[in-house]
Amino acid sequence: MKFFSLLALVAFASAAPASEPANDLVERFSGGCGVKQASFYGDAQVAAAAQKACTLFKAKQTVGSNKYPHTFKNGEKFKFNGVKGPYQEFPIINTGALYSGGAPGADRVVITSSCQVAGLITHNGAKGNKFVPCSGTN
Template identity: 45%
Template sequence: MYILDHTLALRCISSSISENTGKMLFQSIFTTAVLFVASTIALPTDLESRQSATTCGSTSYTAAQVRSAVSAGYGDYQAGRTYGSNSYPHKYNNYEGFDFPVAGPYEEFPLKTSGVFTGGSPGADRVIFNTKGVWAGTVTHTGASGNDFVGCTGTS
């Protein structure tokens, strides 16, 4: 009887170990999957946070200058305010076919080395943002033919 009880006890222990090992393996795989999904979701999705410094022709701009121009242009767009003889911000049609990382429709707004555009000469450089206020790219007339644009660094 003692041997039979001992064998039964070993079977119960073995079954319990197998069951616990399976649970532990499942928990480990589940935890890894959850962490992977969480890290994917935590990636920055806001393009504005990925804006970087850019160079248009020979003029360099900091990321802060680009953000300021987008912020001012989008604020004016929302408020229905325009500046200058070309009424900035205004619709940007992307005739050049840039591959922006966000969907349009797009607006363009002058990019300045000092402050933000409030009238006068807009210069050659522009920020492009969509009508949700998300930065799409930076373009310039410098080096382009006619009234076309070419991409500044980071925009193609």
């Protein structure tokens, strides 16, 4: 599996319909999360988590006791490589499984309400219930 820096993020097609699969919106969007970038995500993992978040969001459905996807208010003021909100956050799991409930772990994929991938964030290394960026997220 190849891993690329988030800095290699290719601009998303802003005119892409929200119903397009996240795979069509993600190109080389991967990187490390957490203390010393311990969790790494490849393109396919990011695309799959974003697609599930998008599907649930568009269907107005949620999973888990924290009801993901849910609004990410961006109190940390991340710039997300220029992708504008509003944002939704959804757990991304380093085993490659898709979140379907239970403990969400520390890492999140952030999408826009039009299903563009904005970035990856993590609770690992953050104070309290805050987030810190994963590699490449501003």
